[in-house]
Amino acid sequence: MTDSRPSPRLRQGRASLAISFFVQGAIFALLVTRIPALQDRYGISDGLLPLFLAAVPILAGVGSVGTEHLVKRVRPGLVLRAVQPIVSLALLSAGSGTAVWQLAVALAVFGLTVGALDASMNMLGVSLQRAYGRSIMLGFHGAYSLGGIAGASLAWAGAHWDLPLPTLYAPLVAVLVPAALIAGRWYVDHQGTEPAEVAAEPTGVVRDGATVSMRALLPLCLVMAFAYIGDSTVSNWSAKYLEDVLHSSEQLATVPYNVYMVTTLLGRSFGDLGVRRFGAVAVVRAGALLAGGGFAVVAAAPGAWVGMAGFTLLGLGLCVLVPQTFAAAGRLFPGASDAAVARLNIFNYVGFLIGSPLVGALGGAWNYRAAMLVPMALVLMTIRYARSFSPLPAGYGDGHERPRTVDVG
Numbered sequence: 001m002t003d004s005r006p007s008p009r010l011r012q013g014r015a016s017l018a019i020s021f022f023v024q025g026a027i028f029a030l031l032v033t034r035i036p037a038l039q040d041r042y043g044i045s046d047g048l049l050p051l052f053l054a055a056v057p058i059l060a061g062v063g064s065v066g067t068e069h070l071v072k073r074v075r076p077g078l079v080l081r082a083v084q085p086i087v088s089l090a091l092l093s094a095g096s097g098t099a100v101w102q103l104a105v106a107l108a109v110f111g112l113t114v115g116a117l118d119a120s121m122n123m124l125g126v127s128l129q130r131a132y133g134r135s136i137m138l139g140f141h142g143a144y145s146l147g148g149i150a151g152a153s154l155a156w157a158g159a160h161w162d163l164p165l166p167t168l169y170a171p172l173v174a175v176l177v178p179a180a181l182i183a184g185r186w187y188v189d190h191q192g193t194e195p196a197e198v199a200a201e202p203t204g205v206v207r208d209g210a211t212v213s214m215r216a217l218l219p220l221c222l223v224m225a226f227a228y229i230g231d232s233t234v235s236n237w238s239a240k241y242l243e244d245v246l247h248s249s250e251q252l253a254t255v256p257y258n259v260y261m262v263t264t265l266l267g268r269s270f271g272d273l274g275v276r277r278f279g280a281v282a283v284v285r286a287g288a289l290l291a292g293g294g295f296a297v298v299a300a301a302p303g304a305w306v307g308m309a310g311f312t313l314l315g316l317g318l319c320v321l322v323p324q325t326f327a328a329a330g331r332l333f334p335g336a337s338d339a340a341v342a343r344l345n346i347f348n349y350v351g352f353l354i355g356s357p358l359v360g361a362l363g364g365a366w367n368y369r370a371a372m373l374v375p376m377a378l379v380l381m382t383i384r385y386a387r388s389f390s391p392l393p394a395g396y397g398d399g400h401e402r403p404r405t406v407d408v409g
Contacts (some may be wrong), residue, residue: 006132013188017124018143020084023180024117025147027091033155037165041275042103047210057349063115068342076338077187083113084180092173095165097377119342124403126330126337135275142268149261198395212339216332219385220325226378227321230291231316233375234260234314236356245368248304256311257362263315271320280324280389288382291317299369321382328389
C-alpha cells in the first residue's frame with residue numbers, strides 16, 4: 001500500500017505559503033481601512049482621491065502581466081520572496097510621507113508589487129494543490145481573510161486611540177517583513193514536485209511548452225471579475241447602504257463588513273472539505289446561489305438586521321469563487337499554470353475597478369436597492385460557467401476537444 005500523505009517538504013511549503021497569504025491580507029486591510037487617515041494626512045480632496053485609489057488596481061494589473069513573463073526565468077517563489085517585503089515597506093512609506101508626490105510614489109510601488117505578489121502567491125498555491133492531489137486553495141485564501149480581519153482590527157485600534165499612521169504601521173511592518181522572509185525559506189515551487197493528478201490527465205490537456213488559450217480561460221476570467229464586483233460592492237457600499245437606505249445607526253453600519261469578513265473566513269476554512277466531497281462544480285454553483293440570494297435579501301431588506309443577514313449570506317457564497325477559479329485555471333493548463341494564473345489575476349482588478357463605481361452610479365441615478373440587483377445578476381451568471389470548474393476541461397471525452405494551443409500573443 002502506498003502512502004498518500006504529503007511529504008514533510010510539501011507540508012512545510014503549505015504552512016509557509018499560508019503565512020504569506022496571512023501577511024498580505026493584513027497589509028492590504030491596513031491600507032484600505034485607513035484611507036480616510038491617508039487623505040487627511042496629505043490633504044487630498046474628495047475629487048482627487050478616486051484617482052489615487054484607481055491607480056493601485058491598474059498598476060497591480062500591470063504587475064500581474066509582468067509576473068507572467070518574469071516567472072519564465074525566475075521561479076514564482078523567488079518573486080514572492082522579493083516583492084512581499086517591498087509591499088509592506090510601501091505601506092509604511094505611504095503612511096510616513098508628508099508630500100502628495102511621496103504618497104503617489106508609495107502607492108505606485110504598492111500597486112506594481114502587489115500585482116506581482118498576488119500572481120506569484122496563487123501560482124504557488126495552484127502548484128501545491130496539484131502536488132497534494134486534493135483541494136487546499138480555499139485554506140490559503142482563508143489565511144488571507146484571517147489576516148484581513150487582524151489588519152482591520154489593528155486599524156480600528158489605531159483609529160480608536162488616534163495613533164499616527166507611522167506609529168501604527170512601523171511596528172507591524174517590523175514584525176511582518178521578517179515573518180514573510182523566514183516563511184519564504186520553505187516555499188515549494190512546482191519545479192520540485194510531481195503533481196499527483198498529472199498521471200490521470202487525458203492526453204489532450206495542455207502541458208509544458210503550450211500557450212494559454214484565452215478562449216478556454218475566458219469563462220474563468222468572467223467569474224473572477226463577477227466575484228470581485230460582488231466583493232467590492234460589499235467593501236465599498238455596505239456601510240453606506242445600511243446607514244442611508246436601511247436607516248441604521250452609524251455604529252451599526254460598520255458591522256456588515258466585519259460580518260462579511262468573518263463568514264468569508266468560515267466558508268474558506270471548511271470549503272476545501274466541501275470540494276473534496278462534492279466537487280468544485282457543485283461548490284461553485286452553491287456559492288453563486290448563496291451570494292445571489294444574499295444580494296436579493298440586501299435589496300429587499302426592510303431593516304438593518306435583515307440586511308446584515310444578507311451580507312452574511314454574501315460572505316458564505318462569494319468566499320469560494322476566487323480560490324476555486326485559480327484552482328480551475330491550474331487544472332485547465334497544468335503545463336502553463338503560471339501564465340494562466342497571471343492572466344486570470346488581472347480580472348481580480350478589473351472587477352474591483354468596475355464594481356464600486358458601477359453600484360455608485362446606478363445608486364445615484366436610480367436607487368441603491370435596485371443597484372444591488374446588478375451584482376446579484378452578475379454573480380448568478382457564474383452558474384452558467386460552472387462546468388469550467390470540472391476536474392477535466394469541459395468537452396473532453398465527448399468528441400469536441402478544445403484546441404491544445406491558441407497563441408494570444
